[in-house]
Amino acid sequence: MTLLPLIAEAGRQVQPRIGRPGAFAAVIVALTLLTLTGMLLPALWYELFVRSEPGRVALAVAATAAICATYGRLLWLNLRRRTAPAHRIGLAALTVACWGLPPVMGAEVGWGNLLMFPAGLIAVVLPLRQAVAVTGVATVLTPGYGVLLGLPPLTVLYELFGVPVAAFSGYVTVWMYHIVQELRRARAELARSAVGEERLRFARDLHDVLGHSLQAVALRAEVAERYLERDPGRVRKELTEIQAMAREAVGDVREIVRGYRATSLRTELDGMSAVLQAAGIRCRRPEISPRLPAHVHEPLGRVAREAATNVLRHSTATWCLITVWADDDRMWLEISNDGAGPGRRAPGGAPHRPGSGLTGLAERIAAAGGEFTAGPVGDGTFRVAAAVPLLPARGPAGKGRT
The missing domain is CATH 3.30.565.10 (Histidine kinase-like ATPase, C-terminal domain)
Known part of the structure; x- marks a missing residue:
């Protein structure tokens, strides 16, 4: 068995299957949005089935859809390494929406969870040093704003610890995604390198075997031609040698192909x-x-x-x-x-x-x-x-x- 089948077999047995980068990013975005929507389910339930005011229901659904769409778009673009300065405007708009909706809808019925939403994108959109500074500020301002909105003490305490955790989680998510993609590219490069080395080995072996064997065959043929009319016995001897060399060369090539040539x-x-x-x-x-x-x-x-x-x-x-x-x-x-x-x-x-x-x-x-x-x-x-x-x-x- 040559090196190439061994490489393929090892890849099938050891390496996990990693989806295409776009599909992998789409799964991350979908799971993130599912989590965010789950945090707002109590507030949406209250608006839909308790208050049941058409205007408030429409505002709640539209605001939730807009916030999730903006969040998902920013996360997707940064996962795909399409970061742009305009994304900071998007993060600022998302923060205004998440901090402006609770006073309108009522923070006490679950809309206060929106205060933590922007934290997950801080380290995704902003450079690392800026993200650390902004996260520190958000860790102080978010619980303080929650106190002003009249949120329960446990909710305020949760936000105090939840903001840095959410920021770190967003950073790790994007970082891990990029690491996986780099490992994917590295694995592909290693596979190409292994194939190249195998081709080089095969080319060297063919050069070593056929270069010598064909040169020897050509030499014996020249000797046979030289003695064609003067010494038929010598010609027969040279032809016999040529046949033996040709058979040996064929055998050597077969052994090279099998990878067992000694x-x-x-x-x-x-x-x-x-x-x-x-x-x-x-x-x-x-x-x-x-x-x-x-x-x-x-x-x-x-x-x-x-x-x-x-x-x-x-x-x-x-x-x-x-x-x-x-x-x-x-x-x-x-x-x-x-x-x-x-x-x-x-x-x-x-x-x-x-x-x-x-x-x-x-x-x-x-x-x-x-x-x-x-x-x-x-x-x-x-x-x-x-x-x-x-x-x-x-x-x-x-x-x-x-």
């Missing part, structure tokens, strides 16, 4: 020396200890594969020297050849420039905790050197030795 340094060096020798480049593979730590095969094997491809494609080398050794804490692979003269050119006659292969190798070795260098070292010699730790990044104590 690289062996010994195998890579065997293939590298065989291909270079077939191209007329002197090359001898060093002996590799069977006790070589398993985790070094993948990065160093890819270095060997990329180096072989570059020697065949970009150099005029006559010899290639491969050295493998270990120091106190690292395993080293060094590959040198004499094909880095000033006249070296890439296929097609263009001056050689470092390709994506060496860049990808540097990233892989760095990810493994090692170091990587590649470049000419003078006298027409090009050197590639890579080192990886003998101990895995999170392995048990102790050092593996070659």
Whole structure:
């Protein structure tokens, strides 16, 4: 199983489903308005079924609808990050309506609850510092106004503590909504990043495998063509090698797709020396200890594969020297050849420039905790050197030795 299905499966199992931002904001506004309307239900009940005066009923319904509509509009716009200076005018108008209606309708029958309504929007509409100051003033003025209206002592005490709580609740509601949306965007960005990394890994693997394999196939085909009329036996041998390389390349591609491809340094060096020798480049593979730590095969094997491809494609080398050794804490692979003269050119006659292969190798070795260098070292010699730790990044104590 590759990384992409794992990411999707983990997302289905761990992440909760979060609605679209607009739907989420609409739910918050609807629940808030439902709460506010519930606070006014006793007053509306009194006007509708006790007093039953058409003029007062119409005023009560119209005022409640206007207050809830203004409150919901301001909350919605600020949830959607559409804050504007004009919203302060809306908050002031809402405050005038909420503080002006109780003396007209009678604060003692439930309309006094309107005094706390504007507090929930203070920290939503105003900047934080201004909201703190206004909340402090409202905490003092609201109970004082309630005393002037003749509200019961318990109601006045409730308003004394309810105003700062309502202001804080409004602030937390908007803040949490924005946090959820930022987390949603961050999760989407992480998913895109994971997909990008998986594509990059897949591209590197294809480059490493097919670049080397196709170059080797092309070389064997050139050798077969060279001996086509002089040595039929050699041609048959080269064709057999081409068939084996093609089958191996197909198998490697299938393993890459499955995400299970394992690289062996010994195998890579065997293939590298065989291909270079077939191209007329002197090359001898060093002996590799069977006790070589398993985790070094993948990065160093890819270095060997990329180096072989570059020697065949970009150099005029006559010899290639491969050295493998270990120091106190690292395993080293060094590959040198004499094909880095000033006249070296890439296929097609263009001056050689470092390709994506060496860049990808540097990233892989760095990810493994090692170091990587590649470049000419003078006298027409090009050197590639890579080192990886003998101990895995999170392995048990102790050092593996070659």
